[in-house]
Amino acid sequence: MIATAAPATSRVEINIGKIAHNAEKLVQFYGSKGIEIMGVTKTVCGDPNIAKIFVSNGIHILADSKIENIKKMRDAGVNAQFVLLRSPALSELDAVVKSADISMNTELAVIRGLSTIAEKYNTVHEIILMVEMGDLREGIMPADLEGFVQEILKLSGVKIVGIGANFACFGGVKPSEKKMADLSKLAGLIELKFSLPLSYVSGGNSANYNWFTATENIGKINNLRLGESIYLGRETLDRKAIPGLFTxxxxxxxxxxxxxxxxxxxxxxxxxxxxxxxxxxxxxxxxxxxxxxxxxxxxxxxxxxxxxxxxxxxxxxxxxxxxxxxxxxxxxxxxxxxxxxxxxxxxxxxxxxxxxxxxxxxxxxxx
Structure with missing residues (x-):
């Protein structure tokens, strides 16, 4: 049936209730095995209305790739922890330390810069180190990770709080049982060698649905970064609908x-x-x-x-x-x-x- 004309020539209708439902169900689903969700807000440009729905339905860590979006959510009074979802540019380090609680990093030059800025503001900026696990987007090569951590521990303005990996974004590589086991093993080695407890072992994104459903052992994976499965109710390897979610x-x-x-x-x-x-x-x-x-x-x-x-x-x-x-x-x-x-x-x-x-x-x- 064709609806009657409306004032806007083109618009998107955003069903807040369906987003809330999807967020709540996914928090419960992944929480059943001890995995916490970072809600990815880059898809909706840090929309504060949607960010608040995330928070009210159990997602208290919000991740975005744009500092401008993080500022927008903070200014709107969204009560959450904010993560910069990509490695910061050298030109934006001051804004990153001021606006993001955590940033994801892969370059020592950037991390040293973050440390200097954080010291200037008498604070400590938390970082998650992204590891290259085959998708060939961002990440430190696994063989270089120990040396990387060793250099960062010399800096006083930053604190390593986790490691993570990306899948099915650039190369389409699946977050398989082996990939997750390898990431867990890396996390264990870092924790043991440097007596460094990791609050976040972030195993991927909406593409991890099939792995999570099938696995009997999540290892040290305790975090996933979800956007598309909340917004569109689908996993992202085959774009199949997730049972019980709105698409x-x-x-x-x-x-x-x-x-x-x-x-x-x-x-x-x-x-x-x-x-x-x-x-x-x-x-x-x-x-x-x-x-x-x-x-x-x-x-x-x-x-x-x-x-x-x-x-x-x-x-x-x-x-x-x-x-x-x-x-x-x-x-x-x-x-x-x-x-x-x-x-x-x-x-x-x-x-x-x-x-x-x-x-x-x-x-x-x-x-």
Missing amino acids: DAFTFISEVIESKIKPSVPDGETGQDAFGNQPKFRDRGLIRRAIVAFGSQDVLVTGLTPELDIEILGSSSDHTILDAKDVNLQVGDQVKFSPNYGALLAIMSSSYITKKYTNVKDNHILT
């Missing part, structure tokens, strides 16, 4: 601005499109081509799935073209889409997309 907490909606019967193949000699691609078209005959009021500047269009039986044909920077098929889309109609992770990230980052919160009463699902 539709976010709905992207846009308005039809043109609807006409047109040919399905362009007429004339073709070159590159707006983004330098050479487009190809299948001849479907005459079709109802509808245009909705968003484009690649607003969202990762390929990450959207229409809720109606229609097809996205492509997009320019500010127009997205649909094959309406048998749906009689008319100007002013609202079309709904389900976003994947990439689309959600772009939607929440776009200043052109209105954010509308629904189902907010008592942070619980309304019936």
